[in-house]
Amino acid sequence: MITDREKAAFEAGIKLGALYHQFVGTPIARETAGAVETAIEQAVGLQPFVQEITVRLNREMMVSNRFGYSELAGKMFDVAIRTEVGAASCRATLRLEDDYPMMAITEIHEAPGNTDH
Amino acid sequence: MITDREKAAFEAGIKLGALYHQFVGTPIARETAGAVETAIEQAVGLQPFVQEITVRLNREMMVSNRFGYSELAGKMFDVAIRTEVGAASCRATLRLEDDYPMMAITEIHEAPGNTDH
Amino acid sequence: MITDREKAAFEAGIKLGALYHQFVGTPIARETAGAVETAIEQAVGLQPFVQEITVRLNREMMVSNRFGYSELAGKMFDVAIRTEVGAASCRATLRLEDDYPMMAITEIHEAPGNTDH
Amino acid sequence: MITDREKAAFEAGIKLGALYHQFVGTPIARETAGAVETAIEQAVGLQPFVQEITVRLNREMMVSNRFGYSELAGKMFDVAIRTEVGAASCRATLRLEDDYPMMAITEIHEAPGNTDH
Numbered sequence: 001m002i003t004d005r006e007k008a009a010f011e012a013g014i015k016l017g018a019l020y021h022q023f024v025g026t027p028i029a030r031e032t033a034g035a036v037e038t039a040i041e042q043a044v045g046l047q048p049f050v051q052e053i054t055v056r057l058n059r060e061m062m063v064s065n066r067f068g069y070s071e072l073a074g075k076m077f078d079v080a081i082r083t084e085v086g087a088a089s090c091r092a093t094l095r096l097e098d099d100y101p102m103m104a105i106t107e108i109h110e111a112p113g114n115t116d117h
Numbered sequence: 118m119i120t121d122r123e124k125a126a127f128e129a130g131i132k133l134g135a136l137y138h139q140f141v142g143t144p145i146a147r148e149t150a151g152a153v154e155t156a157i158e159q160a161v162g163l164q165p166f167v168q169e170i171t172v173r174l175n176r177e178m179m180v181s182n183r184f185g186y187s188e189l190a191g192k193m194f195d196v197a198i199r200t201e202v203g204a205a206s207c208r209a210t211l212r213l214e215d216d217y218p219m220m221a222i223t224e225i226h227e228a229p230g231n232t233d234h
Numbered sequence: 235m236i237t238d239r240e241k242a243a244f245e246a247g248i249k250l251g252a253l254y255h256q257f258v259g260t261p262i263a264r265e266t267a268g269a270v271e272t273a274i275e276q277a278v279g280l281q282p283f284v285q286e287i288t289v290r291l292n293r294e295m296m297v298s299n300r301f302g303y304s305e306l307a308g309k310m311f312d313v314a315i316r317t318e319v320g321a322a323s324c325r326a327t328l329r330l331e332d333d334y335p336m337m338a339i340t341e342i343h344e345a346p347g348n349t350d351h
Numbered sequence: 352m353i354t355d356r357e358k359a360a361f362e363a364g365i366k367l368g369a370l371y372h373q374f375v376g377t378p379i380a381r382e383t384a385g386a387v388e389t390a391i392e393q394a395v396g397l398q399p400f401v402q403e404i405t406v407r408l409n410r411e412m413m414v415s416n417r418f419g420y421s422e423l424a425g426k427m428f429d430v431a432i433r434t435e436v437g438a439a440s441c442r443a444t445l446r447l448e449d450d451y452p453m454m455a456i457t458e459i460h461e462a463p464g465n466t467d468h
Contacts, residue, residue, distance in 0.1 A: 013133075013134065014131070014133055018134035019134075021138040024422075025375035047301070048301040099416075105124065107119075139376060141259035153390050156390035159386045161378065162383075186397035216299075247366075248365070250365055251369035251370075253368075253372075254369060255369045324357075337361075342353055
């Protein structure tokens, strides 16, 4: 049997993997970072089981190349997501950890009173 | 507490979301589908916690445009993945279901004798 | 010898190819299309030699799947770009033509008085 | 009027921009680089007006992260393409130049005897 907690974790993983690989490589600069954050949040917010999503992109890392812009890299992401399946809720993050853009579950809980699982 | 089963589900989700959004849009045709399948399998196989990955792309759907090729669409994917975290193993798939490219967990199990969780 | 007109055409091609393959696959719906248009325009506007860029995404084609959203497809794009190299200016478009998302140069001109080429 | 030389340059730009943004972010390692090179060459080879395409990915730059793999970055590309429109042929490259993944036309020529333009 697969629990709602496991399903919520699966859904959170899908969304983080998806947004990373959809948007890495996008031309970016400090003055356009806000528009990209908004677009990513709105895109992910459409997907099933997503309850909350916040995307912050590290502007410090947006060092200009010779043409005056940078490129969205995995290490720039600071993302927090919350998915919900049934009564289970999963929080997960994508953020830099020891120089690796790590995706991790930070919390799963199930609303009390749900005795299905 | 987050169980190994939940972590394995999260990791499976990451990989399916990632491969979908990395490769959708790739120019493709029946005669090149094999090379793309191989590239995706090898790419995903590098990622942490992946134990098995098979990718089949539906050649029937690769209808040529006026220039003689098609484009990799989400509906063409038939993917099976197995991730492993600790003693827990998660199987998940990405495949067409009622005209939607559905990602779903098909099985999670934990090796007997593991009493940590 | 390579003329500025040819270079401007090359640069326009780069930007259209880039934006298509960067953003195809993005989850989208009518209510989020504006944010994606803005993000694409700003991203492409950062790139070298781009003087103008407008991106319109066809909301008619954004038919909801069972989860209430759609996915950015090549056929939804209506893009006009102008690049400039030296005194040469190239206008190009990406738009649906006979059911194919066609990229084409619509105009190249060189400012009078430039006698280098 | 737009010449075949200009169209060939435009087409070369499209393909370089496309492949860059389609494949940047792909998980990669030295032992899988060959499969990704093949997949990119075959994908681009399907597109209209492409006569030749070679893709080499810089294995030196594929430094393993803590999980033993790397990620395809723009700086790893060494690509040479030849497009043909009418009697005009355009060669262009994508390769590292002063730490920037530069796309440039290297040669355009038109077959003698073609007096249309």
